[in-house]
Amino acid sequence: MKYDFNKVYDRKNTNSLKYDFAAERGKPEDILPLWVADMDFKAPDEVITALNKKAEHGIFGYSEPDENYYSALHGWFLSRHGWNTQPHKFVITCGVVFSICSLIRILTKKDDAVIICQPVYYPFAQSVTDNGRKLVVSELKNDGGYYTIDFEDFERKIIENDVKAFILCNPHNPVGRVWTREELLRLGDICLKHGVFVISDEIHSDFVYGNYNHTVFSTVKKEFEKISAICTAPTKTFNLAGLHVANTYISDDEIHNKFVRELGGQGYSQPNIMGLVACQAAYAHGAKWLDGLKVYLQENIDFIRNYISENIPRLSFAPPQGTYLAWIDCRKLNLSDSELENFITDEAGLWLDDGYIFGKGGSGFERINFACPRSTLKAALERLKTAMRSL
Numbered sequence: 243m244k245y246d247f248n249k250v251y252d253r254k255n256t257n258s259l260k261y262d263f264a265a266e267r268g269k270p271e272d273i274l275p276l277w278v279a280d281m282d283f284k285a286p287d288e289v290i291t292a293l294n295k296k297a298e299h300g301i302f303g304y305s306e307p308d309e310n311y312y313s314a315l316h317g318w319f320l321s322r323h324g325w326n327t328q329p330h331k332f333v334i335t336c337g338v339v340f341s342i343c344s345l346i347r348i349l350t351k352k353d354d355a356v357i358i359c360q361p362v363y364y365p366f367a368q369s370v371t372d373n374g375r376k377l378v379v380s381e382l383k384n385d386g387g388y389y390t391i392d393f394e395d396f397e398r399k400i401i402e403n404d405v406k407a408f409i410l411c412n413p414h415n416p417v418g419r420v421w422t423r424e425e426l427l428r429l430g431d432i433c434l435k436h437g438v439f440v441i442s443d444e445i446h447s448d449f450v451y452g453n454y455n456h457t458v459f460s461t462v463k464k465e466f467e468k469i470s471a472i473c474t475a476p477t478k479t480f481n482l483a484g485l486h487v488a489n490t491y492i493s494d495d496e497i498h499n500k501f502v503r504e505l506g507g508q509g510y511s512q513p514n515i516m517g518l519v520a521c522q523a524a525y526a527h528g529a530k531w532l533d534g535l536k537v538y539l540q541e542n543i544d545f546i547r548n549y550i551s552e553n554i555p556r557l558s559f560a561p562p563q564g565t566y567l568a569w570i571d572c573r574k575l576n577l578s579d580s581e582l583e584n585f586i587t588d589e590a591g592l593w594l595d596d597g598y599i600f601g602k603g604g605s606g607f608e609r610i611n612f613a614c615p616r617s618t619l620k621a622a623l624e625r626l627k628t629a630m631r632s633l
């Protein structure tokens with residue numbers, strides 16, 4: 243293969259959130275980090291070359307995207323997801339979470355209810371409560387590791403709480419579901435019926451495996467276009483999170499304009515020049531690299547599955563349909579949240595995301611970021627296996 247995803251890069255002393263701030267966050271220095279969702283792989287060469295070229299030019303004045311930028315976006319979304327985008331519907335921001343928070347502010351008033359399906363990416367709950375809105379949770383159903391939406395509960399909670407917005411995680415972090423067109427249709431119809439706006443976070447959309455296909459929420463039904471914002475970003479896909487660039491697609495003109503005004507009100511206008519350069523290069527030239535990476539990640543999934551079933555059978559792992567996050571069921575260990583957290587940190591020497599932070603249903607689970615070389619993954623699982631002896 244042209245790309246060597248087995249290569250281990252030393253990320254220590256690079257101001258990496260994942261590798262360099264253990265002590266500040268109360269973790270031992272020698273901990274092996276597989277928590278925050280960035281990857282231990284270098285971005286595609288074409289992205290690095292484009293960034294180098296800009297850096298060599300040496301002038302970093304204000305910038306704005308041109309037609310080549312939007313053409314790269316258009317080409318990517320059409321070829322990867324069958325989604326036909328129009329440039330003027332995109333708004334560039336510094337991140338998906340930033341977009342979600344801004345959307346919550348324009349779509350709802352103080353104390354209005356916003357619904358999420360937990361366990362889910364924990365900043366969803368924070369973005370609701372930090373903005374003074376009421377958090378409503380509909381728990382996903384877990385049937386032997388296969389998660390589904392509890393549609394009756396979802397609709398009942400919307401009615402009972404007069405919910406105004408829903409933050410959808412599509413595909414779903416941390417449970418790894420790639421929602422089907424039918425599931426999205428049912429969700430969307432409920433939202434349409436009750437006047438609920440859908441903020442669809444699709445940042446993991448490029449990581450779907452096997453025969454699973456990502457469905458852009460607004461493509462499911464014409465009427466969904468007006469009641470949704472699609473939050474996209476190249477940052478998970480190409481490992482660019484520190485460059486802070488995201489493209490939020492809002493079809494409804496009024497909401498689009500309100501969103502732009504909200505950004506203005508926060509003092510945000512021109513995007514980061516390096517983020518724009520990287521995003522354009524990645525979408526224009528990164529397809530082959532991503533295809534190679536997905537093969538490697540699929541092998542990592544197989545590796546985890548085999549390793550756990552052969553060596554740590556007290557844990558369960560249902561392979562994800564999408565994302566690069568493994569959701570490990572540790573409930574058979576019978577540990578409380580804090581006992582499990584201490585076991586993972588102190589006995590296994592691993593820095594993972596503890597399941598309970600994703601919501602009540604996450605209790606007893608650990609999330610492993612497997613976007614790393616196989617040797618790192620193997621070392622992590624070996625630490626886990628050895629630690630099991632202490633129980």
Ligand SMILES: Cc1ncc(COP(=O)(O)O)c(C=O)c1O
Pocket residue numbers: 278279336337338339340363411415443445446475477483487488
């Ligand atoms: C579902 C989801 N949304 C958003 C983000 C973060 O996006 P950003 O850095 O653009 O705010 C992540 C990162 O892990 C994520 O998993």
